[in-house]
Amino acid sequence: MTGVAEACRTGSAAVSLVGADSPDDLTVAASDESARAAQELEFLGGAGPARDTAAEVRPVTAAARG
Numbered sequence: 001m002t003g004v005a006e007a008c009r010t011g012s013a014a015v016s017l018v019g020a021d022s023p024d025d026l027t028v029a030a031s032d033e034s035a036r037a038a039q040e041l042e043f044l045g046g047a048g049p050a051r052d053t054a055a056e057v058r059p060v061t062a063a064a065r066g
Contacts, residue, residue, distance in 0.1 A: 001031035014039045018054040 005013035012035035017026045027043075030036035042048030049060040 001029045001035070005031040005035075012038070014050075016050050018050070 001013055001015070004015075005011060012031050014030040014035040015028050016039060017028055027036065027039040030039060038048075039050065042050055053060040
């Protein structure tokens, strides 16, 4: 996953599987701990860019603030 993050020119990346009939997801790979933690927060909070992508069936990106 680190290679994926580098190819996307970002510091972190994660891949999640999302059910067609359910908003539940499963993070299957993360480039680092911060990507894994972000996915976990999104799952627990029930909102975020991965859920937007699944619900709206369109690409969504998120950038770190700082």
